[in-house]
Amino acid sequence: MIKKINTVSFYTLGCRLNQSETAVIQRTFEVDGYRVVDFNEPADMVVINTCTVTEGGDADTRRLVNKVNRINPQAKIALVGCQAQTQKEKLTDLPGVRYVVGNAKKMDLAAIVRETLQQDSPQVITPSIERKSFTMPLAGIDEKHTRANIKIQDGCDFFCSFCEIPYARGRARSRQFDDILKEARILTEAGHQEIVITGINVGTYQEEGKTLLDVIDALEQLQDLKRIRISSIEPTTIPLTLLDKMADKNSKLCRYLHIPLQSGSDAVLSMMKRKYTADEFYQFIVRAYETVKDICIGTDVIVGFPGETEADFETTFERLQEWPVHYFHVFSYSNRTMNKSRHHGEQVPPAVIQERSKILRDLSYRKRRLYFQGLLDSRQDVLFEQKKNGLWNGLTDHYARVYVESNEDLSNQMRRVQLNHLNSLEILGNLHG
Numbered sequence: 001m002i003k004k005i006n007t008v009s010f011y012t013l014g015c016r017l018n019q020s021e022t023a024v025i026q027r028t029f030e031v032d033g034y035r036v037v038d039f040n041e042p043a044d045m046v047v048i049n050t051c052t053v054t055e056g057g058d059a060d061t062r063r064l065v066n067k068v069n070r071i072n073p074q075a076k077i078a079l080v081g082c083q084a085q086t087q088k089e090k091l092t093d094l095p096g097v098r099y100v101v102g103n104a105k106k107m108d109l110a111a112i113v114r115e116t117l118q119q120d121s122p123q124v125i126t127p128s129i130e131r132k133s134f135t136m137p138l139a140g141i142d143e144k145h146t147r148a149n150i151k152i153q154d155g156c157d158f159f160c161s162f163c164e165i166p167y168a169r170g171r172a173r174s175r176q177f178d179d180i181l182k183e184a185r186i187l188t189e190a191g192h193q194e195i196v197i198t199g200i201n202v203g204t205y206q207e208e209g210k211t212l213l214d215v216i217d218a219l220e221q222l223q224d225l226k227r228i229r230i231s232s233i234e235p236t237t238i239p240l241t242l243l244d245k246m247a248d249k250n251s252k253l254c255r256y257l258h259i260p261l262q263s264g265s266d267a268v269l270s271m272m273k274r275k276y277t278a279d280e281f282y283q284f285i286v287r288a289y290e291t292v293k294d295i296c297i298g299t300d301v302i303v304g305f306p307g308e309t310e311a312d313f314e315t316t317f318e319r320l321q322e323w324p325v326h327y328f329h330v331f332s333y334s335n336r337t338m339n340k341s342r343h344h345g346e347q348v349p350p351a352v353i354q355e356r357s358k359i360l361r362d363l364s365y366r367k368r369r370l371y372f373q374g375l376l377d378s379r380q381d382v383l384f385e386q387k388k389n390g391l392w393n394g395l396t397d398h399y400a401r402v403y404v405e406s407n408e409d410l411s412n413q414m415r416r417v418q419l420n421h422l423n424s425l426e427i428l429g430n431l432h433g
Helices: 016-031 055-070 082-086 090-093 106-116 165-170 177-188 212-220 240-247 266-274 278-290 308-324 350-375
Strands: 008-012 045-050 077-083 098-100 124-126 147-151 195-198 228-231 256-258 296-305 329-334 381-386 391-395 401-404 414-423 424-431
Touching: 008 016, 008 055, 016 077, 016 106, 016 147, 016 195, 016 350, 045 055, 045 082, 045 106, 055 082, 077 082, 077 106, 082 090, 082 165, 090 098, 098 266, 106 124, 147 177, 177 195, 177 212, 195 212, 212 228, 212 240, 228 256, 240 278, 256 401, 266 308, 278 296, 278 308, 296 308, 308 350, 329 350, 350 414, 381 401, 401 414
Parallel strands: 008 045, 045 077, 077 098, 098 124, 147 195, 195 228, 256 296, 296 329, 401 424
Antiparallel strands: 381 391, 381 414, 391 401, 414 424
């Protein structure tokens, strides 16, 4: 007889949406009576929510499977999510893998395990993803995080040439409006003061005439909610009225936008099949910068896209240096099985990609530090999360992490802080009132 599963651990690769979905999957296991343990502890089952955006994500999955087999050889391994959707044949060959469940069914993993536990053969469940509105399991409260993620959208119709997401996540579709609000009420009543709106392409939210702005308006009506943050949003999907709302001092919308640029070169943007020019991107972020006081603007950049010349890279560097963008996530280009860019121009050598990436990461560090320096001597509201190395830390609404010394329990408290000093990228302050 197959042993009953009593303990389960989780590991999330990739984006914030994956993190949000892992949290929900975890709560469905808890409702079924499983005890969740740390990933490094022995567990009867290990769930890895995979990512396949880059080759690095694929390699991370293999590394984690090998780690589980080394430190926890009796565990049943479940690989779910994007890589499970697109590379099921490769994943079923990995040792110890009992479940491979794609995006269409991964939220049902606890039920799948319950129904198939007595079966000897590996379970591979990767049906195609239907293009229709969806709901999410309301399986309880996220007790491990101060800020709560809410998924409102999934999939993408943009088909950028470097991206496998439309194949791994399916076409764009939206969560039912009332289902979003139901989860938001549960989370805020449980004490969550900040909600982070997540999705693959959240700006395209469209459900029975409701848009992203309608979601935000409805969330703002929740009395116990203090902040609403948008995780990441495509530049061509942001209505200007969103900036006006963000600039309103009475709004709960955080003064923060993470807007993927990918390249500052129009030639590269065209090859990427992006839907804007560099100047159009620039005009928008200038509008945001001028409309919303102290807004923090972040972006994503891909280095080494096939055919990217030294001149293309220099253009990207110069524009990122001059534009009001305060930090950037830098990604090395990866050839993926389904992306069209693998057929494009000459491949950029790995050593060149590594060198260019370092140049942009160094620039990002300097620009982020400069932005944080501009916040010094001001007083900001900080939502505190945890105590680490003797200091409580939390985030301002513009995503600056602040540290204070206090004997109080500041967990999940929103407090006004005087920002005094910058140590690397850590802002040190003291409670004010």
